[in-house]
Amino acid sequence: MDWKRTREPADAWHMTDDLHVEHGKGDPFAAAIRATRMSMVITDPRRPDNPIVFANDAFLRLTGYERHEVLGKNCRFLQGPKTDKVAVAQIRTAIEDNADVSVDILNYRKDGSTFWNALYISPVSNDKGEVQFFFASQLDVSDRKRSEHRITADKDRFEKAVKERTAELEAALEAQTTLLHEVDHRVKNNLQMISSLTIMQRRTIKDEATRHSLATMLERIEALSTVHRRLYQSKDVSRFDVSDFAKDLVTDLLTASGRSGIKPKLELDPIVISAEKATPVALMVNELVTNALKHAFKEGPDGTTAGRIGIKMSQPDGHFKIEVSDDGVGMAEANGDASFGMRLIKSLARQLHADIEWRDAGPGTKVVISMPNEPQQKRTLS
């Protein structure tokens, strides 16, 4: 191919259908353009209304027109009622400015059906820079457009569904939280009323044994109250921090006893148990500590009581271990009464599958409780 021919590309376009230039038949560029599957047209802006002067077979197949129907016409016959006016304006401006343009536009075939046309137009200039032709290629991108639309529609539908579902779940959670707070509030208020009734009843009673009974009952109710006060302070209501509870309980029982000579010794690992174990564990610890307070210590000659109550909570190898110890008078004297308290402890131990053992600690008594505790994640409980 000689240099001169490629310098004169405008000559190649003389072999159009319209011009019927015979010598172009052998031109490989023209042959390629005629035969390509890519739809192509050439328009002549020097003629009135920039008509089509060449259209290849692919263009005719795409649009459904015959060659004689399109030659000499402006390309706007491809537009229809649903064609985007903005896209049309974009093309018009590019042609006025002799500039390239690439735009997706909805076009109409001869039979009225539509297709999405990825249109590319570029001006072809001569040596002097004058625009001789416009070259336009059309690519049917209806499939791509359809999937784009489907994806957008799917995305919108999906987002809407997610939004609705989220709103439903939030509402359900809100309702559940409100209900939980309401129930929690009632449980706490009722526990407060039960202790208040017990205290009031006790005030009216003269008999010492009955008063004592009611006091013991109040301690048990208050142990339950302390569980409930602690239970819903954490964010996770299914877990119970038993060491915080033990601290509250022992402090409370010791101050209530008014015996400032008895000092607590607390060795409490942070241990979390499931909420359903909270009540039996609390009642059991309450029984053991009140037992020790009542029976383990004898008054000294000066009328005061001195001693030490220890609570140790640890978690060796998947077991939750509680040790309640005192340095008092020892088992022989401590085990005499409190038979209901003892039955309570043993029944609760059975419920918890706990082993319980009384040991002579010389001096004093040590009660060791050991129960299986499923591994609990150490959570930060607020």
Place this chain on the structure above:
Amino acid sequence: MTEPLKVLIVEDEALLAMELESLVEEAGHSVVGWATSSAEARSMIESTDADIAFVDIHLTDGPTGVDVAHYIGEKKRSMVVFMTANPKRIPDHFAGAIGVIAKPYTMNGLTSALRYLQEGVRRPPPVSARPAGFTLSPAFEAVWAPAA
């Protein structure tokens, strides 16, 4: 001996108010009034000279205890301690209150809280240990129990 406290009880449950009154009096303090609604509480804070008001969050006219605490706080004559089974409803700033006694409290817990409050109100800061079940507001925490 530290001067006893004059207490206003703002509580909608008669039973709890009754028992609270007994416990307050057994501890040597006096109860100057019992209000069951926010309106009653407002008028009683005007007509009595309470040192301290125990305010429940839920009153007969709804969850108005926090408003009552605000009102009492603006008058600057009495101090407020919330007494509620629902401490989560208390705003972070505690509406100016000293703190909260969480229900259900124990008899000893309340008695200890009364002693602690008596010391705090009469001769701040209190010297007793803070009782279990009693939580100070952040503002009072800073003054009554500054971190060592």
